[in-house]
Amino acid sequence: MRSCENIRGRIGAWLDGELSAADAEAARIHVNACSVCGEERRQLERLDSSLHAVFKTGGSKLAFDPFWRGVEQRITQKTNWYEEFGDWIRATVTAPRLAWAVPAVIVIVLAALSVDFFFPTMKTATQRDNFAAVESIDTYGRNVALLREDETKTTVIWLYQNPETENESSTETTEATPAF
Incomplete structure (x- = not known):
């Protein structure tokens, strides 16, 4: 049973030719001998053939060249320092971080104002x-x-x-x- 579970997890890799020769041969022998794993193989083959049919009919309509040119252009494009700084500012001042910053500032201000109350002998800049x-x-x-x-x-x-x-x-x- 352990061998069956192990092989069933590798049937997809075996059909795609991703296994080594020894592992592929062991998977082939087990799939031919086991009816449960053989059914799993047939389901994967049907799924693979239907995906190939959909991709051949619909995939030819897609324009991949402009897409890949745009990707290549964004990879090779150099940005200015101020654009990178602007991106950093936008990433820093997002709603979740800003939501935590407001209570943090309030706590810091209250702590600074209450130093005299908790430490009356301490000389601070806020001492009256x-x-x-x-x-x-x-x-x-x-x-x-x-x-x-x-x-x-x-x-x-x-x-x-x-x-x-x-x-x-x-x-x-x-x-x-x-x-x-």
């Missing part, structure tokens, strides 16, 4: 100025302002006796005496 926080406290008619600078560990305290006079939009004049 360290704005100080001002706290105001009103107690018994005095205005106390605290400015805390975390980076330099500095605290500045302002004491105002009359907070209304410190308003720039006020039309009242202020006294020339110091507040403290």
